Amino acid sequence: MSDPRRPLSRNGVAPWAGALAGDDWPVLVGLPAVASLFVFAVPRLGWWALYAALLVYAAGFLAFERTRTTAAAYRQLSDVLARIPELSGVVPAGHSERVAQLAVAMAHRLDVRPADVTAIEQAVRCRDIGQVGVEEGLHAETGGAGGVARRSAAIVARGGRLAQIAPLIAPETPAAPAVARLRAIVDVAVAYETAVGIAGWDRERAVRSLAESGRAEVVGALAAVVGASV
């Protein structure tokens, strides 16, 4: 499990470096900008200008901490949603983690933007939660795999900002091409891991089978990641 105290750090990069490289760069530019402007006020106001600047910085720091807490909370929620089916025994232990790693690697390969990579990772983790309502022998009755995905999406839809990943989970939902591409990454990663990790297929057979279903770009990325030929 990722360290919730460092939700913005990825791949061992320090949080501040991650922020510099990611979406937080305006913060790092904006705060010094405010500081430099307050410098102009110091000759006229003396310590008052410093107090004002410090208060702004304190508020900004608190806002950052809270933003990190929020990001960690959604990450932790997706972790729990991944854990429930595994503890229930409806999917093998470690399944969601393996699929998540695979999907993230594919997304990087396809140059998906960082925010969407996070969305893909969380969607994969939450994708099996709908399984908890399915008992042995009831799978067809409850709508099969599509029913599970729909239930998963319905559960995720209650999850505040996590609801934004529901389109990556819900099947048969009309989606913009960009969303459909992300959903394809999720679907292909799940299908591959299910075939290889659960059904025991070999890599080549799984990739060939997926290639027949279309989505050549995504399957190509999968083949490159797992080292199989299409």
Add this chain to the structure above:
Amino acid sequence: MGRRGDAMNPLHIDAPTARGNTRLLLAVSAAIALVVIVSMDQPQPQWSWLALAVAYVAIEARTPHQTGAGWIAVIAMGTGLAAPGALVATLLVAVVSVATHLRAPSVAGVVAGRIVAHLPVVAAVLVVAGPAGSYPSWLAVLAGGVAGGVAAGTSRLVGRLLGDPGPAQDVSVAMERIGLGVLGALLGAVTHAMGPVMAPVSAAGLIIASSMEVARREVETARRATVATLLAAVETKDLYTRGHSERVAVYAGWLGAELGISPRNMGQVRTAALLHDIGKVVVPRRVLRKRGPLSDGERQRIERHVSVVPELLDGVDALAPALPAIARHHLHFAGGGYVGGTVETRWLPVAARILAVADAFDAMTTHRPYRRALSVDYAIAELQRCAGTQFDPEVVAAFVRCLAGRSLPIQRDGFTTDDAARREAERVVAHV
């Protein structure tokens, strides 16, 4: 979001609002820094007040339902020391604030709350800005703090009058708002000393400061979303458990009030009550719904709904305070019962004692797969019989007092469908 926005951000994965505000900050501060530097020795442009008003409105419009308008108005109060133009900005912000909340779930409550929250601030602006420039900076700072405190207190009072206490209205929030009020006045003093050209800089500082308020609400939203999502997962597994959890939360709320639990701890008690059976998501439905007596193996699987909790909720910071109660709610007052994982059994938190009574009462007074609902009188007698052994006698006595004269949220089929009870349950879920 438009087509271009979709292409840029196909999933609508919005960056946290705090970051959004910071982007706005960058735009404002970068543009205005130029203006400040260029016009440092020039006559102060009057239009800079218009820029300030636009910045205020932009901030407010960006954060519907998460407004920091009160603090924006406080800052306007401070800047009111320097020019009456800030009054226009303040009133504009108040109007926009109300307008942006018209689509909120509880329109009347939100609009009334916002109007009343603005009144003392607007009044303060009128008072302070009257003899503009005649007050020293320390008085402006003091006035800002007082106005922030008044606004926080008024907000809470209105919430209570409307039966909607709002999120985390505690001392730390009030202190934060007082601090923001002080900051507002301080920025106002800076603007006053430096002239209107400094107003956009104050606005930039404000954007950073208001992002603190916005980020706090985001944290609360995430915490509630965690509870709501896990409840949805439970509901998928077993609808009875969902209704049961809501009723237990209602009873726990009554008990908490009767026992004088602090508002901060009440949130934890309610969260624990709503999620006390979260472990049932890993128990097979056929075991949960079995009509006949349970075998030893099935009993162990039922008991797993407690033992699995520490592993299930491991690392979820938002639920950490509620975890001890969830893991111990089947532990008996005088020893015995069963607990979650390897948790310490000698310590039985008050929340767990409350849950034990509320849980047992609801289990007895609703239909179960293996028996019909028992009468309320029987359930009370049973609680009293087990007081001192299974249940804390003080909690049982408090519960009996709670029940007097109250209608119970019980629907005998096991669901919370009574309108009043449902509303109360929904309120509980909304304000964990």
